[in-house]
Every structure is written in structure tokens, then in C-alpha cells.
Amino acid sequence: MSKRIALLGMPNTGKSTLFNRLTGASARVGNWPGVTVDLLSAKILIGGDMVEVVDLPGIYDLHGYSDDEKVVRHFLERQALDLLVVPLNALQLDRQLVLPLQLAQLGLPVLVLVNMMDEAKTLGIRIDTQALAAGLGLPVVAISAKYGLGQAEMQAALKSALQISQGMAAGAATPDAIDASPDAIAARKRLQEDDSLEDKAAALSRSAVDVPMQLPERFSDKLDRVLMHNVFGLPLFFLAMFCVFAGVFWLGTPLQDAMKWLFDLFNAHVLTPVLAGAPELLRGFVVDGLYGGLSTVAAFVPVIVLFFFFMAVVEDSGYLSRAAYLMDALMVRLGLDGRSFVMLLMGFGCNVPAIMGTRVMRSRALRLLSMLVIPFSLCSARLQVFLFIIGALFAPTQAPWVLLSLYLLSFATAFLTALIFRGQKHFRSEEPFVIELPPYRLPTLRQVWMRGWLEVSHFLRRASKIIVSGVVLVWLLTHLPSGVEAASAASYAGMIGHWMQPLLGPLGIDEKLTIALIFGFVAKEVVIGALAVIYSLEGDALAHHIAGSLTLIQAYSFMLFCLIYTPCLSTIATIRSESRSVGFAVLAVAWPLALAWGASFVFYQVASRLLGG
Amino acid sequence: MTTRLTTLKPGNSAAITAIHAAEALHHRLNALGLRVGKQIQVMRQASFHGPLHVRVGSTDIIIRRSDAACIELRAA
Ligand SMILES: Nc1nc2c(ncn2[C@@H]2O[C@H](COP(=O)(O)OP(=O)(O)O)[C@@H](O)[C@H]2O)c(=O)[nH]1
Numbered sequence: 001m002s003k004r005i006a007l008l009g010m011p012n013t014g015k016s017t018l019f020n021r022l023t024g025a026s027a028r029v030g031n032w033p034g035v036t037v038d039l040l041s042a043k044i045l046i047g048g049d050m051v052e053v054v055d056l057p058g059i060y061d062l063h064g065y066s067d068d069e070k071v072v073r074h075f076l077e078r079q080a081l082d083l084l085v086v087p088l089n090a091l092q093l094d095r096q097l098v099l100p101l102q103l104a105q106l107g108l109p110v111l112v113l114v115n116m117m118d119e120a121k122t123l124g125i126r127i128d129t130q131a132l133a134a135g136l137g138l139p140v141v142a143i144s145a146k147y148g149l150g151q152a153e154m155q156a157a158l159k160s161a162l163q164i165s166q167g168m169a170a171g172a173a174t175p176d177a178i179d180a181s182p183d184a185i186a187a188r189k190r191l192q193e194d195d196s197l198e199d200k201a202a203a204l205s206r207s208a209v210d211v212p213m214q215l216p217e218r219f220s221d222k223l224d225r226v227l228m229h230n231v232f233g234l235p236l237f238f239l240a241m242f243c244v245f246a247g248v249f250w251l252g253t254p255l256q257d258a259m260k261w262l263f264d265l266f267n268a269h270v271l272t273p274v275l276a277g278a279p280e281l282l283r284g285f286v287v288d289g290l291y292g293g294l295s296t297v298a299a300f301v302p303v304i305v306l307f308f309f310f311m312a313v314v315e316d317s318g319y320l321s322r323a324a325y326l327m328d329a330l331m332v333r334l335g336l337d338g339r340s341f342v343m344l345l346m347g348f349g350c351n352v353p354a355i356m357g358t359r360v361m362r363s364r365a366l367r368l369l370s371m372l373v374i375p376f377s378l379c380s381a382r383l384q385v386f387l388f389i390i391g392a393l394f395a396p397t398q399a400p401w402v403l404l405s406l407y408l409l410s411f412a413t414a415f416l417t418a419l420i421f422r423g424q425k426h427f428r429s430e431e432p433f434v435i436e437l438p439p440y441r442l443p444t445l446r447q448v449w450m451r452g453w454l455e456v457s458h459f460l461r462r463a464s465k466i467i468v469s470g471v472v473l474v475w476l477l478t479h480l481p482s483g484v485e486a487a488s489a490a491s492y493a494g495m496i497g498h499w500m501q502p503l504l505g506p507l508g509i510d511e512k513l514t515i516a517l518i519f520g521f522v523a524k525e526v527v528i529g530a531l532a533v534i535y536s537l538e539g540d541a542l543a544h545h546i547a548g549s550l551t552l553i554q555a556y557s558f559m560l561f562c563l564i565y566t567p568c569l570s571t572i573a574t575i576r577s578e579s580r581s582v583g584f585a586v587l588a589v590a591w592p593l594a595l596a597w598g599a600s601f602v603f604y605q606v607a608s609r610l611l612g613g
Numbered sequence: 614m615t616t617r618l619t620t621l622k623p624g625n626s627a628a629i630t631a632i633h634a635a636e637a638l639h640h641r642l643n644a645l646g647l648r649v650g651k652q653i654q655v656m657r658q659a660s661f662h663g664p665l666h667v668r669v670g671s672t673d674i675i676i677r678r679s680d681a682a683c684i685e686l687r688a689a
Binding site: 092206338362 | 644656
């Protein structure tokens with residue numbers, strides 16, 4: 001039978017990094033307490049045995065109440081394990097020894113890894129692992145998961161710990177006391193038990209950890225004086241975010257052109273000649289439908305890759321916790337907290353992980369309100385739609401400002417939504433806001449690469465099926481019933497567009513754009529592909545055509561609608577599963593739709609009156 | 614004489630004498646190292662009545678003022 005080990009530890013002790021180190025696969029690495037929400041697992045060889053490694057969410061102790069702590073408890077209640085691997089932050093041993101002591105008391109097989117030894121060395125902190133091991137009664141190895149220090153010792157320790165382990169049955173780590181019974185006497189008792197463990201932990205850390213009398217001032221402290229500054233902090237933060245988005249834009253554009261060029265080359269020299277003899281309908285379907293749609297979408301992959309590389313750096317740097325600090329004063333007035341703001345920002349990559357990230361919040365009300373506002377984040381899929389349309393219609397000097405205005409509107413709609421809904425009984429929360437502030441860290445290239453690669457491959461895997469089926473569906477709707485002129489009024493798509501006109505006409509959104517919007521409901525990745533099929537043009541030709549057939553006001557109104565209405569089916573599905581409420585999911589679709597319609601309507605009517613467009 | 618964490622000036626530190634919080638918050642504070650007897654230092658306060666940045670031992674924590682109000686300190 002194959003063996004199983006689980007990584008268990010406080011948030012931000014380097015569990016994800018360790019998991020990557022152990023398995024070579026890539027889990028999500030984030031310098032944000034509790035970001036690891038999925039249970040990642042991988043099979044590796046330890047001492048000739050196949051061993052499954054599971055990465056559990058970060059928890060503060062076995063008695064907690066957050067969703068993450070419940071996930072961990074459920075896992076431990078149901079799964080038999082051979083070994084618990086507990087990474088600790090070497091710099092915080094004074095408070096991290098309680099968890100391994102709890103586990104040791106239960107007599108479980110545990111291997112303790114004192115992680116971040118590189119940082120401890122820099123600060124001159126010396127740790128006597130033998131004294132620790134003796135005090136805990138558990139094997140202890142010092143490592144740096146990030147830089148690979150102590151790898152060999154860790155492997156050896158894993159091997160011998162697995163050899164002597166008798167295994168632990170499901171539920172062994174969660175005896176009755178831990179089922180978090182809410183009654184006050186049990187609660188008091190737990191706190192008292194923890195207090196006695198705490199004394200033991202404190203004594204142990206005093207005897208095994210040697211901290212210099214005067215810690216050298218950390219680089220982090222100096223940086224914080226600037227980046228968390230009461231006046232400069234926020235402007236600097238927005239500047240940094242602007243640089244990220246601008247960097248993605250400027251670096252991405254040439255790459256995008258290169259991608260387009262490659263696809264055109266393939267089309268001209270391979271696809272078209274090969275299909276020269278095929279029947280007209282098939283050729284149209286493959287070249288104009290499938291390939292045209294796909295190549296237009298593929299041109300945006302470099303931008304998405306870049307975006308995730310940048311976000312990996314920002315996320316791992318620890319800056320997001322500072323953002324939470326800076327923004328909390330504002331967010332609390334909206335009924336949210338600093339973390340909601342950070343999730344909102346994560347949503348700029350993709351709404352789906354951002355919505356899952358709200359699990360770190362304990363109060364359901366706060367989670368729901370956060371989940372309601374996150375879909376307004378201008379995600380990378382919407383970004384590609386906007387990049388295309390802005391590139392086609394606006395002068396290069398205007399382009400960044402148009403894009404910036406959309407980002408600002410994205411915040412504005414999110415904040416407005418929070419303001420409107422925060423008073424409702426379902427969204428009012430008394431969740432405390434207490435989070436850890438990690439030091440600044442520079443991710444290694446390996447971390448950035450793995451993270452970026454992971455996100456992109458996830459994105460492509462998740463999106464490619466939807467994109468292909470979306471593009472095919474659009475082609476069919478625009479070319480059937482057979483014999484009609486593509487996307488003309490007689491096609492199915494034309495009929496739907498026509499039927500929706502009374503609703504969308506007043507927004508300046510014509511029949512063809514309506515069809516694109518309908519497909520955008522499935523996924524924004526499909527919108528440009530759909531336009532390519534609808535106009536049976538692609539790349540530059542499509543851009544030219546759109547520039548010729550739309551006014552700037554119409555284009556902006558279209559983008560507004562795209563920005564605000566439902567992000568995509570995957571987001572809706574995630575909201576539904578995370579909130580466990582169909583009613584809430586319906587609200588999360590209906591409200592943005594109404595808001596999108598209202599905003600585009602007002603914008604289009606006012607702007608075309610004023611500017612005579 | 615006791616005072617509240619919210620009244621401690623940035624740069625100053627004091628010992629925690631009591632934590633008056635509901636159990637869940639109490640637990641979370643303990644896990645983060647905020648315990649009776651520990652020395653706590655206020656690093657800075659965010660503007661617009663925003664949260665506090667405090668340090669206990671080697672751990673830096675952000676805590677909202679309304680939550681910080683439950684922490685009682687020995688006045689210097
Ligand atoms: N200096 C240093 N940083 C580390 C080490 N291990 C992890 N980190 C960093 O600590 C932060 C939190 O790590 P992560 O793996 O996300 O922790 P998790 O929350 O426990 O999963 C990230 O910024 C990592 O890059 C280490 O050994 N040394």
C-alpha cells in the first residue's frame with residue numbers, strides 16, 4: 001500500500017514552497033497567510049517507496065474555527081496517514097512550538113522542519129535542533145525550502161520517520177476535545193490546556209533558540225517606513241500597481257504581434273494549402289471558424305503569461321499584506337476589510353482563485369459581500385477584449401488612459417456594490433481584522449517561473465475547452481441555417497441579435513456586438529474569437545473593420561457592459577460552490593447585469609447627446 | 614494603572630495584562646503570540662483611523678483598532 005504524508009502548519013511557514021521543493025510540481029506559492037485553499041497532492045519516491053504528499057491549508061491551531069481549519073480537521077478525521085510533516089518559521093519559534101507539542105501529546109508520527117534557516121542566519125539567530133528534538137520528543141531538521149538548504153538531511157529524516165512510523169488512523173489527530181464544541185466550559189478548558197502547552201513551548205524556545213540581544217534592523221523595517229507611510233504609502237501602492245499593468249501592456253504588445261505573425265504564417269503556408277481541396281463549408285469552418293477564433297485568442301496568451309509572472313512577484317513579495325493595512329480604513333467603511341481589497345486585486349488576474357481566496361475570512365457575511373464585489377475586478381480575460389478594442393479604435397496616446405479609466409471604473413463599481421449591499425442583514429459582519437505581516441521577500445526566479453507557468457497552464461486547460469466550444473458554437477450560429485450569409489440577419493445569431501435589439505440598442509450595442517456579448521457570458525476569452533467569426537475577419541483586418549463600423553462612444557459603451565456584467569461561467573460556478581447558495585449565485589449574476597445595463601445606458605445616452613456621436 | 618493598546622503611541626511598548634475578547638478572537642490572538650505577559654510594541658498606525666501595526670516577539674501583526682481595544686496594557 002502506498003504511504004501518505006501531510007504537510008501541516010501555520011500560514012506563511014513556507015508549506016507551499018516546501019511542497020514544491022518536495023514534489024517538483026508547483027503548488028500555489030503566496031506570501032499571504034492562508035492562500036493555499038485547494039488540497040494539492042503529488043506522489044514522490046522516498047527511500048524507494050511511493051509516497052503521496054498532501055498540502056493542507058495553513059492553520060493556527062487544531063482548535064480554530066475558520067473554514068481552513070475545518071478543512072484540515074475534516075481531512076484528519078477521514079484520512080489515515082503515515083506521517084505529519086510540520087514546517088515552522090525559524091524566526092517565530094517562540095510561538096510556533098505549540099502545534100508540534102499538541103501533536104506530540106497525541107502521540108502522532110511527526111517530523112518537524114525548522115524552515116527559513118536562511119533568514120535566521122542573516123539575523124544571527126542560532127537554533128539548537130537537537131535540544132528542540134529532545135524537548136519535543138520529535139525528530140527535527142533545519143531547512144530552507146526556498147533555497148534548498150538541508151535537502152539531504154530532510155530526505156533522510158523523511159525516510160527514517162516513515163520507516164519507524166506505525167501510521168495513524170483517521171481521526172487520531174482529532175480526538176473529541178477538538179470537535180470545537182462551542183459550549184463555554186469546554187472552550188475555557190481548551191484555552192487553559194493551550195496555556196500550559198504555551199508555557200512549555202516558551203521554555204523550550206528559550207533554551208533551544210539563541211537570539212542576539214539586539215536584532216539588526218531588518219531591511220523590511222526600513223522599507224516599511226516608506227511603503228507603509230501614512231501619506232506616501234497609498235500613492236506608492238497605486239503607482240506600483242500602475243507599473244505592473246503598464247509593464248504588462250508594454251512588454252506584451254510586441255510579443256502579441258509576434259504571436260499573430262506566427263499564426264498567420266502557419267495559416268498561409270500549412271492550413272490553407274492543406275485544405276485547398278476540402279469542401280467549402282468544411283474549409284470555412286476550420287479556417288475561419290476554428291483557426292480564426294483560436295489564433296485571435298492565442299495572441300493574448302503572452303499578455304496573460306506576463307501578468308501572472310508580475311503577480312507572482314507582487315504576491316510573494318509580501319506587499320499585498322501592506323496593501324491590506326493601507327486600505328483597511330477605507331474598506332471597513334464599505335463593510336469589507338483589507339483582505340477583501342487584496343482579493344479584489346487578485347481578481348485582476350482571475351476572479352476564480354480570488355473568490356476561493358475569501359476562505360481565509362471566518363464570517364460568512366464578510367465572505368459573501370467580498371464574493372459579490374470580486375467579479376467586478378477587471379480580469380485578464382476582460383483585459384484581452386479591452387486591449388483589442390482599444391488597440392483598434394483609440395490612438396496610442398489615448399490607449400493607456402482609456403484602459404486606466406476602465407480599471408478605475410472596475411473599482412468604482414465594486415465599491416458602489418459594497419456600499420449598496422453592506423447594510424443588508426446577510427452582509428453585515430463583526431469579523432475581527434487581525435493578520436500577520438510577513439517580511440518583504442524577493443521570490444526566486446524558480447518560484448516566479450513555477451507560479452506563472454502553473455497559472456497559465458491552469459488557465460489554458462480551464463479555458464481551452466470553453467474557448468473551442470464557444471468559437472465553434474458561434475460559427476454554427478452565424479452560419480446556420482445552411483446557405484445564409486455569415487452572421488447576416490437571417491442566421492440564427494442574427495435573429496437572436498435582432499430579438500435583443502430593443503434591450504441593447506439604446507446602449508449603442510448593435511446586433512453583431514450583441515452576439516459577442518452573449519458568448520462573453522460563457523467566457524470573456526471567447527469575445528474576440530466570436531467577433532472574428534461573426535465578421536469572418538481576424539487580427540488586423542478585424543481591428544480595421546471594427547474601427548470602421550463603431551464610433552468611439554459605441555466602443556466604450558460596449559466595453560463598459562463587458563466590464564460589469566457576468567465575468568464568466570467558471571466564476572459563477574465558483575460563487576455557487578463557495579457560497580453553497582443558489583440564491584446568492586443568482587444575485588451575483590442579476591445585480592451586475594442590471595448595473596451593466598444602467599451604466600452603459602447612461603453613458604451612451606449622455607455621451608452621444610453631448611458629443612453628437 | 615492600565616491602558617488600552619489603542620492609546621499606546623507608535624514606537625512605545627508595554628506588557629499585555631489582559632485580553633477581553635470573545636473566544637474565537639482570543640484564540641486567534643493567542644496563536645499569533647498575543648498573550649498576557651508578552652511585551653507588545655506599536656510600530657505605526659494607519660491614517661484615517663486605520664489599523665495598527667504591532668510587533669510581539671518576532672511576529673508583526675496588523676490589527677484593526679476596534680479589535681485592538683480589547684487588549685489591556687500595563688501603563689508605563
Ligand atoms: N527566506 C525564505 N523564505 C521562504 C522560505 N520558504 C518559504 N519562504 C517564503 O515565505 C512566504 C510564504 O511561503 P508559502 O510557501 O506561501 O507559505 P504557506 O502559507 O505556509 O504555504 C513566501 O514568500 C515564500 O517565498 C525559506 O526557506 N526562506
